[in-house]
Amino acid sequence: MNKSNLNRVVVTGMGVVAPNAINLADFYNSLKTGKSGLRFDQQLADLNFGCQVSGTPQIPEEHLSHYFTPLQLRGLKASGLVYGVIAGIDAFNDAGLIPAEKDNALDDFGIIMGTGQSGGEKFREAIHLIDDNRVRRLGSTSVIQTMTSGISAWLSGELGAGNLATSNSSACCTGTEAFIMGYERIAHGQAKQMLVGSTSDSGPYIWGGFDAMRILPTKYNNLPEQASRPFSNDAAGFVPGSGAGAMILEDLESALKRGATIYGEVLGGSLNSGGHRGSGSMTAPNGAAVQKCLIQALKNAQIKGQDIQAINGHVTATGKDGYEVENWVKALSLKDKLPYLNSFKSTIGHCLAAAGSIELVGSLLQLKQQKVFPNQNITELHDEIKPLYSENKIPVQLIETEINVMMKASFGFGDVNAAVVLKKWDLE
Incomplete structure (x- = not known):
């Protein structure tokens, strides 16, 4: 690859919803001090999971009102979509970008926000309603909550993305893959700004398969903050978590022209x-x-x-x-x-x-x-x-x-x- 023919790419905005913080400043402080977001999960205990610890973001109702209208929240059960919208909008705002006007989308701004499984809780609700012959009770947002590209489609509507708007899915690589895909699009001159990242639902319908595989820790249900032990001789399996991360990748020339904060440069x-x-x-x-x-x-x-x-x-x-x-x-x-x-x-x-x-x-x-x-x-x-x-x-x-x-x-x-x-x- 001849880098001299590529545009330089930098990161100018970030947003995060994590088990130990739901905004960038708190996330920084949590990582810096080692604050854990792992907790005993009563729902998993009630369902007889072996691992009863999870990393579930704690989002107050008041916080949701900054990102969703009461109408949008009605029947909204896809936790991953909620996390992704919050992280994505925060990253966009952190970069100092302005949503598109009513009649024209932003041609140089695109979105690649990935996900794994989407809308597990909504799927569960849909199955029961359909089996009970109550299909019309599903609501008008059931499709966007359960389609894989729902997160990028929602953010595109909120922000007015006129460039590529898609959702990738590649298991645990999803977010890093989206980052590289967005980088390559800007490096090759196909966009100036890309909102990239990924999101993942919470809950037993996402985590149950891993518990069944017996690759989650089962001996720390009473000591949840100690359950995840990377690098340690007594590591006992991964603790399931959820949330979303989002970043604005931007052409360097555009970022400098705007006077944007730059978190770092992407070399490849x-x-x-x-x-x-x-x-x-x-x-x-x-x-x-x-x-x-x-x-x-x-x-x-x-x-x-x-x-x-x-x-x-x-x-x-x-x-x-x-x-x-x-x-x-x-x-x-x-x-x-x-x-x-x-x-x-x-x-x-x-x-x-x-x-x-x-x-x-x-x-x-x-x-x-x-x-x-x-x-x-x-x-x-x-x-x-x-x-x-x-x-x-x-x-x-x-x-x-x-x-x-x-x-x-x-x-x-x-x-x-x-x-x-x-x-x-x-x-x-």
Whole structure:
């Protein structure tokens, strides 16, 4: 890839709805101090889930009134749509953008907001109403709440996007994939601003399948804040979470002309799949493909592994944590000069389709503020990680340090991978 032929892309706005915060300032403080958003979930207990802990965003009714009219809220059960609308509008406002006038959409502004499963609660309601011969009681918003592209369509209507408006879906890679897709669209001159990110529903109809697979922790129902334990020898599975992250990607020339705040520059990224070959399967990563994705991201960004000061990993608190660290070390040719490495899942859980976007927001906050947020709940570093990585580079305290370049990656069900390279913004 010849970067000289590409437009430079920066991040000028962010919004987030997470288990431990529902706005950007509180999210920064929560990550900085290690505040957990993991709680005992009575609904999961009532349904006899093995894991009765979840990361569910806490949104007061008053807060909803800033984003939805009473009419819009009537019958609105798709939690992921709610999270995505809040995060998306916050990112748009944070960037200082103005919605389109009534008669003309914004031709240079587009949206890629992904999701996994959409409107589980609404589907449940619809099934019962239809089976009871009450189809006309479904309401006029049942389609937009349950169609995958409902989130991007809703935001497009609110903001007036006249460019590409779509929703991607790629399991845990969804948000990071949307970020790369938006970056590429601007880099190739097809848009000036893209709202990118992802969202994920809350609740038992989303999380039940994972509980059935027995990959969620079951021994921490009385100690919910300790349930998610990335990098730790006693990691017992990922805690299901939900929420949304959204970012405005913008052509650098446009951002400078507007005098916009710049959180960081996007140097490049990569997407690939392991094809369920080698060690890969529907639920396990192909290590060779993971490494290829990371190496290609470095190549596209035109940097080397030794140039990186910080990594925000996927690292889910499962038996694959050590394997992920091994792939990072091999792909980036890391030896003596190890970058700091962290995972936000110890405080927000695994937010599934929203994981990549929420964690990208956190990564960009680290880059902007020149801090590495602490890992939580590491009793002892995992035996598989100890030979690979220095313990002081997986910090359990807030680290203030120079971060010029960092990487964020996501790896998802279906053997899919996504990696992004970000750079600190300095006015040139």
